[in-house]
Amino acid sequence: MSTSGRSTETVIEIRNLSKVYRDFWGRPKVKALNALSLDVRKGEVFGLLGPNGSGKTTTLKLLLGLLFPTEGEITILGRSAADVAKNERIGYLPEESYLYRFLNAYETLDFYGRLFDMPASQRKERSEKLLDLVKLAPQARHRQLKEYSKGMTRRIGVAQALINDPDLVMLDEPTSGLDPLGNRDMKDLILDLKKQGKTVLMCSHLLADVQDVCDRIAILYGGELKVMGRVDELLKAQDETQILSSKLSDEAIRDIEAVLKKHGADMLKVDQPTANLEDLFLKTVQESRDRPGHRTVKDGAAS
């Protein structure tokens, strides 16, 4: 299926990408994206972060060819974004699963399978496998999608994104609207995809998800890239150490405090680790407001 092969380590290359939305008369209305440059490398899970309206979904849509760039260039799997052939190796999960509500799960997967020109036997096999993978209850599979709950829609959405066994998976808010259990499943799935050597590009504002699964992240604000780098590097900057353990008794906490004291350190707080990225995120947003144009890149890949 793939033709370009592994000629490059970079799966997505974005150079100087800008997008200006215009009104009916062609007058510029909103500058949604401003001179964005970034690379996504093969096999990594890359997270795009940013508050609402920061340009992350715009970036995804530009990558997919749903929007046309005002300026700049995109190379995705070695092809232009306008080239339909690139879609052969891409799986895309939209923010809300924009599927046909009058089809049932099998019909949906069969339909998208056909769009990949897959033969019938392969479609059938893939459908079963994917429906099991996303854990869609067997009794729900013959019902039309309009009867599905939010979580079920999301699951079938993921299944359709993976119907072609893509090399690059783009996920727009993959965990939105999922219950904690579904959330867990989704994260497992992303990590699983990574394990299979696939590249994942996701955008989200649920920081816990991003922190758990992403290798690298970029934070966008107001259409501009603010922070980019490896998640661990970005967070390592703080001179704090986190210990993650199973639930401790008060006595154990007191013991640990004693140990810390012995080593000349104070116990600062006992908390969940997500807060760290959240801090970073909030700090970045705050900083962007205070010091426009500032950028932190701890990565070196993109300049």
Next chain:
Amino acid sequence: MSFDPQDMPVFDAIVYWMVVVGVLSIIVMVVSLLSLLVSHRGAGLRIFAEEILRSLTDLFSLSIRRIWALSKLTFIEAYRRKALAVFVVFALLFMFAGWFMGGDTRDMTTDQVKVYVSFVLRTIAWLTLPLIVVLSSFGIPEEIRVRSLHTVVTKPARRLEIVLGRVFGFSMIGTLVLLVMSGVGYIWIVRQVPASARDMLVCRVPVYGKLQFLDRAGNPADKGVNVGDLWEFRSYIEGATKARAIWVFPGIGERTLDSDGNLHLENQFLAFRSYKGNMKQSLLYDYQFRNPDTGATYTTEARPINENRGVTDVISRKLVSRTDGKTYDLIKDFVARDGTLRIEVSCIDREQYLGMARPDLFIRKPDVSFAVGFFKAAAGIEIMMILVVLLAVTGSTFLKGPIATVLTSVLMILGGEKAHAFMDQLMIGRSDKGGFQGGGFFESIYRIITHMNPTTELPDNMGFTIMTGVDGLLTGFLWLCKQVIPRLQYFNMSEYVSNGFDVPFGSTLLPCLLILVGYFLPCVMLGYFALRIRELESK
């Protein structure tokens, strides 16, 4: 009834089509290249070349499976959205139609049968076409609105395939509806028409000939005499002179005769009397068969006309001359080497006239079953429906649903025969050539404002030369626009069936198919480009 089925000049039509499509695509290419150059300067040329290249790639990477998937999806969508509820309306109409059209079914006349047949065909067309227009106009815009199309285009589905899939899918729905409706309609007609009148449900298969005239002195003429009719369709031959109407029928042989070996000639001549004469007796005519190769002739006895109703003359194959008793064989002695049969009609009554046009005399081949004609007419509706789907889907690639509906409906209305005649007159622009009086756009405005008589010549100066020049350009543009509007006159085949004729292929179905194909290519390409240059996400 007077219709004049003419075979479509296929070759000319194709040339004409190529000219129009060629001119239009050149205009589109030039305009888009220019606008690209303006907006992107130097890079414009490169973008243009890339786009062309990409389109060609798309064209060659079409996949039947994807198109089929999209067609099937369209079909299921319409089906599950209860578009087939139209059957309920149909059923209701037919359940009660009998009440209103019943009349006295015991002594049913040809006119009543005609009403039944045209009612059914018209109902089918009027129920399916609007449904299909709305369905196919709203298909793509609705998909864009709920963004299900976004998921599709992020798959390797080409925009061309999306357009094609839509066109095929809606055509499938329409076909299903038509199949069921025409089936039910057919059964309904056959059941409504009582057994006594069932022999009126036939499809006559006419062979039309070429018509020439001889004037009263026996010289060849294109037309006969005009007796003052405004409509110059029929012309008249004078009785008891050398005036003749000569029909030459092609392709005559044994198979033209009925099972008993008789030739059936049907005519519908009109009478014009220059004096009243014997008013109780219809005017008389006779036929003369003449073989141009051997010079053999045979004249039949005089027969009375039956104005506006028609006469069927059964001519037996074995002809015995009433003057010299010689016997002739109709096929062997009178059909020329090229397979044509020449029949001369003359009017018997002195100073009286018989009026006729080409379709007023035809050879009636053995009839075909009513079902054949009926379903051919249904096929005509089918082709029209596919054309409608094509136009609506194309429109919907760049317009919102309601606007696409209006566009398609307007195209359909303008496609009628009268609208085209009106536009033709508008295009000609000059009254001396059969167009409207008063000149083109600016000239007519000028004339209206200055109260200038349309027959008055315009002053000869620079300003008016420029004005008429601009008018000419505008008219040329209008001409091009008019070419885009389909000519729908071929599609109405119900007239044939309701008048008891078979639907001739060469003058109806073939033109319809050609028109469909002619629209298919440009429409699909337009839809493809419109969808491709469209940013689906932007509102």
Next chain:
Amino acid sequence: MMNSLTSQQRKLAYLIGILLLLIPIIMLGLPSDGTKAGSRGKLAQLRTEYELGESDLGDVDPSSAAMNLVLLGMRGVAVNLLYSEFDMQKDMKRWAEMEATTDSIVRLQPHFEKVWEMNGWNLAYNTSAEWDAVPDRYFYVKKGGKFLMRGVRQNRKSTHLQYHVANVYQKKIGIADEAKFYREYFLHDPDPKFKGGVDPEFNPDEQDNYLVAKREFEKACNIEDQYRRPQHILDRTLFRSMPARCQFDYASSLQKDGKFGEVTREAWQEALTDWTRKYGQQEFSIPIGPLGTDVRFPIRLEMSAEDIRKEIASPDDAVRVAKMVESYRKMVNYYYWRTRANCESESKTAEAHRNLYEANQFYKKQELEKARDAAYAGMKGFEEILRTPEFSDLQAEESLVEECMLGMMVWEDIHRVSGEKVPADYPLKWLAAQHQGNHGMIANVQRSFKRLFLD
């Protein structure tokens, strides 16, 4: 100002505006409460005053009302389109379709009298003439007549339409070239549907067409009187003479058909009554003043000089009125018809007619002696009648003179055939001499004479 209002306030303002504007419309359009005074809406009042309510005008056709409502004031456009369709269908001789279009047009304009008139005329006169076979022509004459009758039903107060209905019965059926056939078809319809009887829609009482025409003209006169809807087709004196004229036509047609018995005499008798008692006694308001003034005076055509003297005070006016009465009598041919009716209602005239008619019949059968006797009796009869000073006007009546001359021609011919000399003097010789110069008449007589052999 507007900007300071919230959207809700703005909507409220619009609503109040709409309601305010609605009040006068509602007031104007309030339906009538059914009383004649119509004290409610102004429109209803006006409608009652001018009797323009749909049901005042005639029968209400629900489909027509519905169509006009649906068109929302686009009726003119629709009618225009229909007329252009109509025109095309007419040119292309698609009669059935043209009739259907006509039907749609009148549904849209059910109270436009000219539309009914024009389309009825078109069917009865133009369309019928386009057909060759006489039964087909008659079919469209009937169509036109029935169409006009439908117009009358929907416009009960239309003097014009009623006049045109009568006209079809009198002129189209009675005077057309095909009159001989039409009059026969009127009683024995050629449409097999009627099995040789009348078309009950067209001739419900199975009467002669002239009698039906008379009745229809009387209806027109009644409408004029009852609804004060004057007609503008003919001068009123001529218009009011139509019923009586139809009676004349009827009586003459009986003679033409060879019926000379009591029925015919009575028909003439009734014609005389109609002419002198009914029509002659009607009042017509006539302007008698000098040009430009409007002094009117009621006159009657049967008014004697004495009547005028009695009724008019000023001798000047009396002279003027007498003059006017005389000129109107001339216009309607009053004396002639009076004399004719007078004469024809005498039994000796009937006798003379019968003799001449029988002469022709005998002559046809070549019973020459009987024919000669009958012709002579007829000639003698007319000699006596035409010599009577009272009837001397009839010496100029063409159809009568032609009848007499034909009789003479038969009589003379029989002399010739049997080798006898025509006597030097014989009854009516002077009449023949009087009309010697009228070549048209002579040709007519000769043609009729020839036809005696041919028929």
